[in-house]
Amino acid sequence: MKVAIIGATGFVGAALVKEFSHRGHRATAISRHPKQTLPQGVTGVKADIFDTDDLAEMLKGHDVVISAYNPGWTNPDIYVDYLKGADSIQKAVKKAGVNRFIVIGGAGSLFVAPGIQLIDTPKFPEEFKPGANAVRKYLKTLQEEKELDWVFFSPAIEMHPGITNGRTGNYRLGFDSPVFDDNHRNTLSVEDLAVVIADEAETPRFRRQRFTAGY
Template identity: 60%
Template sequence: ITYKSEIMKVALIGASGFVGTSILKELLSRGHEVLALVRQPEKITLENEKLTVKGVDVLDTNALTNAVKNEDAVISAYNAGWTNPNLYNDFLAGSEAIQKAVKDAAKPRLIVIGGAGSLEINGQQLVDGPEFPAAYKAGATAARDYLNILKKETDFQWTFFSPAIEMHPGITTGRTGKYRLGKDQPVFDANNKCSLSVEDLAVVIVDELENNQHPQQRFTAAY
């Protein structure tokens, strides 16, 4: 595959997580220079001449601001931990700290990977529906509430991505490079499924980085 896009310097927050790992591989496969910002640098064993790994706590806004100040864009795959009892508050605190660091560093762009819970069907957000899984409610509510905060941001360019309703390790289609885009409603296929592999999520995010199709918008993607 040949990409005509310019090589970018990208800070990737949460690069050792489930989503972050795939985005990291996709960025490097397209030749971008990646600064991986993680809590535990030893978790990243990948070696690449275009990869720099740095340990940083997202709540340390000064350290984060200094880390991202020479980058062209920041991608946040920040996750406060699904089993974290304080997930709601920690996700919001971390996300707002990242937003502040990007603003303080005068960075042009922030791409945030959020949740599917804020997608709407018939005007109702999924997270508010009776069938929404309780195990994911705190994280999904936090991502939804953070999207509302981000929508007020006018000092820099942001994009918020809501994954498909089904986007988890059990989806094994791998990297097909094919997907369909949506905005505020889930994208369903002919079988009424809304799914995407994490590898194709990474394709979507890096395509957005390169093509800049959704400035100041939330969007979604699925097969």
């Protein structure tokens, strides 16, 4: 399989690159600042994701495109930049003729109670709301997409460098609500997130819908 990973040097993107290389797939690691040293089978490419035509050329010939795009949580323009970038990526995927499109979104739009999304709860961090709102809005846009074979993945609520499980290969899947454990925690290491996404790329189980995972 030949896979394109957008946002390949980020927290999630780097884990995806490592997992796909581990499985023997060919990967194109697309980012603003490509790494000089990459795993076997991985080619680093510098790209401006706002340049739709140029990005489309890079994506041609891939079996699947995975977007882990994030303009940066400290970016004061994250709301506008995320939506602009996500739109450009989606258009580029279609222009490149790639059908399978996997988007790594956020946990903020998961429903923690009937009609209540995580982002709208009192404990949701204010500093993350602009980015989470942008991702939530884009999910609604993606749900209107009729041409691409897309899927949107919401990570676990607790999915950050402090989650030290590493790569276990174990996880449980869900749809629009967090996958809680017996202690009512929704956790997943970034390494196991990469396992989830690689499994989905190899054997699609979800089509034109959102899904999530946790231990």
